[in-house]
Amino acid sequence: MAKLRPDRQGSHRVNFEKNKKIILKTQNTCGICGKPVDMSLKYPDPLAPCVDHIIPVAKGGHPSDIENLQLAHWTCNRQKSDKLFKNKEAMEPKVLGNRNLPWSMDWTSYEPD
Template identity: 65%
Template structure:
């Protein structure tokens, strides 16, 4: 049985969606790789924008708190997954690269289907 994600299906869904809109309106840089995020790129493109939980929900992070959410590229978020490392007693996310893209698709000329 799949684990129910509160930010997708549960009581935190509305607040997560509100905070997602707020982050999309105020942030422009990926919180993982530090590169600009292009909002004209749509999913399933690996560089499309998405919301990352700084402390993953699977590791005890809050599913909808604005302080636990950040803008990210989809591929950066996938690579980060639920990884954490400790620095000075604080939980901090590990920075990963977003340059490992599938080579079977020409991502420079890719356009999502509308």
């Protein structure tokens, strides 16, 4: 018999359900893709709201801590599965070009004649 996850049974279940209600009331954008979540949609709609574990329970994340939970689209959560992602703030900015050239002047304040 498969063992149930800690957030689906036992002492964590009550806290998970309480925090799930808080998240569904207070958040309105997907923590994975950043797009708005339509709260009127219900499962099995792929854009239905669900609660995602930021650090997956399978990777040692707390099953019911509100700091480890975020709102997500159902399909985004399914695609993420038990993967870990860096925080958006921790990610370095992407280089848009493959050359790093010096500026001859500050072009941000340039005004044509």
